[in-house]
Amino acid sequence: PAQAGLLLAPRATVGILLMPLIGGVLLPRLDPRWLILAGILISAWGCYLMSLYSITMSETGIWVPGLIQGIGMSFLFVSISTLAFDTLGPELGAAGTGVFNVVRTLGGSIGISIAASLLSRQSQTHWHTLGGHLGPANPNFDQAMQSLGENGLVPLQLGLARQAAMLAFIDLFRLIAGSYLLMIPFLLLARPLARSWFRPKVQPPGGVVEA
Numbered sequence: 001p002a003q004a005g006l007l008l009a010p011r012a013t014v015g016i017l018l019m020p021l022i023g024g025v026l027l028p029r030l031d032p033r034w035l036i037l038a039g040i041l042i043s044a045w046g047c048y049l050m051s052l053y054s055i056t057m058s059e060t061g062i063w064v065p066g067l068i069q070g071i072g073m074s075f076l077f078v079s080i081s082t083l084a085f086d087t088l089g090p091e092l093g094a095a096g097t098g099v100f101n102v103v104r105t106l107g108g109s110i111g112i113s114i115a116a117s118l119l120s121r122q123s124q125t126h127w128h129t130l131g132g133h134l135g136p137a138n139p140n141f142d143q144a145m146q147s148l149g150e151n152g153l154v155p156l157q158l159g160l161a162r163q164a165a166m167l168a169f170i171d172l173f174r175l176i177a178g179s180y181l182l183m184i185p186f187l188l189l190a191r192p193l194a195r196s197w198f199r200p201k202v203q204p205p206g207g208v209v210e211a
Contacts, residue, residue: 010063011070018074023082032079033190039075040180046072047177051170055162086193115172122168130160 026035046069053061081100088096134141134156144156 007059007062008066011066011073014067014070015074015077018071019078022074022078027078027082031192032082033187033192035075035079036083036190037184037187039072039079040183041072042075043069043072044177044180046070047173047180051173051177053166053170053173055166083190083193115176118175119168119172122171123164126167127160127164130163134160 022035046065046067049065049068084100085093085096
């Protein structure tokens with residue numbers, strides 16, 4: 001558990017560091033839609049790198065794609081939140097926050113359920129596909145059994161399960177990377193900010209403060 005936490009820590013750390021920077025520096029100067037596009041592309045790139053995983057990968061090969069995906073998610077979270085609350089008045093802020101959190105939680109739950117179902121299905125598919133090569137028809141099978149001894153089936157089954165699970169994860173990461181790219185056309189439906197959240201208040205000659 002400690003090692004897994006260390007491998008996942010860079011993703012969370014980069015999010016903590018980047019979100020204030022994006023909200024305070026980039027959003028006042030750039031259209032949030034461009035930041036969302038950057039987040040989509042960076043996240044898709046991170047998922048593509050995850051699809052290159054193997055059972056012999058190093059620790060660096062694990063946390064670098066996670067770091068890249070953390071950067072992409074930082075762009076997405078801040079920019080989407082800004083667009084979501086842009087047209088809401090102060091009196092609707094609490095209700096808007098509730099709806100936003102419910103939709104985000106519901107979408108995340110649906111996505112996790114779909115991913116878990118596909119992972120289980122692909123694991124079984126790859127297990128049967130790879131297992132079809134373990135038999136008398138494969139000349140290397142007899143040699144492997146002779147070298148492994150009487151309990152040779154146990155390590156073979158464990159290796160088969162690991163390979164099948166790894167291939168299933170690779171399929172899933174490729175699917176997620178593609179789903180990120182499919183979100184790009186939906187940016188065309190997003191409108192620019194209706195008001196500037198970052199424009200400083202100016203005191204005009206007439207004495208009326210403008211936002």
